[in-house]
Amino acid sequence: MAQFLVPAGRYRVRAMRGLTWQPVEQEVVVEPGAVARAVLEFGSPPPEWAAAGWLAGDHHVHLFFHGRTQYPLMTIPVACHVARAEGLDYLCFQAELAWLRRHVDKNPDFTAGDFIAEVGHEITTDFWGHVNYVNAVGVPDLPMPPALWPANYQIRSLVDRDESMLVYTHPFGGLTEATAVSRLADPAVGLLARGLPVDVLLGQQVMVDLLSGSTADMAYKMEILARLWNLGFKFGVGGSSDAYVDQGALLPGGFRTLVLPSARDFAAIARAYRAGRTSATNGPLLRLTVDDHPVGDTLVLDAPRTVQVDVWAHSWWGLSALEIVHDAAVVAEIPAGPKAGPIDARLDLPIHASGWLYARAWGPPAADLRNVRDTARAGQLAMTSPVWLTVRDRPQPIRTDDIEFFDRWLDAVADALPGYRQRLLSSGQFGSADDLQRDVQHAQVMLHAARQALHAVGQRATGGKTTSAAAGRATATGQPSGGPCQHD
Structure with missing residues (x-):
């Protein structure tokens, strides 16, 4: 129980419990020299x-x-x-x-x-x-x-x-x-x-x-x-x-x-x-399934076909819109209704090749959400992780x-x-010049291995031919170490 010493007058007491429960409030009148009591009870989250x-x-x-x-x-x-x-x-x-x-x-x-x-x-x-x-x-x-x-x-x-x-x-x-x-x-x-x-x-x-x-x-x-x-x-x-x-x-x-x-x-x-x-x-609750597969799942299709996308979003502070994003393109925009309430939508989406799909929801700014650095100014956002789509013999285009x-x-x-090596050396806290040079060399080997992996992905985009972009600059050779580098 919280107690506050306030001048006599009329007050509105408001409480919230995160994003799942509806905020509650009550108006109380405090008479001179008296104690006014407000009892705020939270309901249940959206079923x-x-x-x-x-x-x-x-x-x-x-x-x-x-x-x-x-x-x-x-x-x-x-x-x-x-x-x-x-x-x-x-x-x-x-x-x-x-x-x-x-x-x-x-x-x-x-x-x-x-x-x-x-x-x-x-x-x-x-x-x-x-x-x-x-x-x-x-x-x-x-x-x-x-x-x-x-x-x-x-x-x-x-x-x-x-x-x-x-x-x-x-x-x-x-x-x-x-x-x-x-x-x-x-x-x-x-x-x-x-x-x-x-x-x-x-x-x-x-x-x-x-x-x-x-x-x-x-x-x-x-x-x-x-x-x-x-x-x-x-x-x-x-x-x-x-x-x-x-x-x-x-x-x-x-x-x-x-x-x-x-x-x-x-x-x-x-x-x-x-x-x-x-x-x-930072505000909306958001749920997505594709053919009943939740986010993080891989949905395997034997051939290109239409999938069923179910999406539900809710915010006690209202929603502006909901979007379905497929392979970086917005393929569905679902506006919010005139009243504050959930968006509950089902749509059919044709899938032609392997890829990914996620949902994101937007909402207006809300004073209740000012405990984040800029939500009260910038507004609400929720975004799911993707559902991954694998279509047999139809690899994801690169x-x-x-x-x-x-x-x-x-x-x-x-x-x-x-x-960065020079900054570390100047601080005097991170080892000798030789130590830090070895660290740079380890990092160069790791970056080279990453570039080779990127080059391999690039070959998928060019039918086995190496693009100049994927080839990039090679600064070292070898494989990255699986564990920490030990200075001598």
Whole structure:
């Protein structure tokens, strides 16, 4: 029960519990010298959602990570109660490595009813991109502070053994169509998932936070993901708040992941992340099936035919529109009705070749959702991971412009290596000049292997002929190491 000391007058008390329950409010009159009581009761979630088995979680939350605390006595249980009040089912604290060592044997570190929380670790490889450690059951053997090597590719090889998951978080900071190459090539620019195409080209399973940090330049972020999906790489999307709970500026779950796990534990959540049974949202609830296959599934067709697409979306703050995207093209636009309510649609979609399909929903800004950096201004968005479509003897068409896009990406990353080495050397914290030069060479070998994989995909687009774009620049030869580089 909360108590507030207020002057006499008429007040409206409003409460919300995340995105699933309808906000409730009550008007009360406070007489001079008297106590007025407001009792707010939440109803049930939409039945179409409650019966589906989806969980809502935030895998990127901090507690005492960078200082500037406003609540120095806050504990993990208190932060978890805040998250439960935000309608979350699970929470992953991304803590300092010392915290992970202290808590890893106790994970899940906190449970309350159906709610679970664990202490993980945000691996802050500024050059390759930050990743969140989910289903933290061990402590990776990493150099501290992390730098150029090992890259996320090697680190993921370590945690994959425990069926854990690394999620690329705030992956596209500041990237736009006009600035992408220059920012990727600038060694002073961090917080970019330079390693994302490298990891998938070399066969690793990733997940990417579409919603993390900001909703700015969202169309370009979706384009980057679509280009990777166009090349046949299968992975899902999520969302996370990057909230520093003890600082009081943001609440957990403003950006969140909706996940469909087989059980309510972190091992099952990590498996669902790996399988792409996820959606990202800052407001709407969104569900998609194709011939009854949920997101993350692969629907196999013996021949080209029409499939049945069922999509449902709901937001207590209203919806603007819903779109179905097939192989990077919007193939259906479903407007919202005149009243605030769910969109529940079924459509038939002809499928001629292998590919992918996802749904996204938009909604207006809402003051209730201001606990994310820009949702109150930019509006609501939810996006599912794809359903994958395999048509026998009809492979997914490969577009040369997608090959060329990632060829330029790899070139830009290679261009950034010498300058980044110099920055590390100047700091005096990351080893000798010889150590760092070996790290650069390891990175060049890995980039060369990724370029060879891109070249192999490009050959599918040209009937076995190598395009000049796919061939790219070769800066080193060999295969990437599966584990961390050990300095002499």
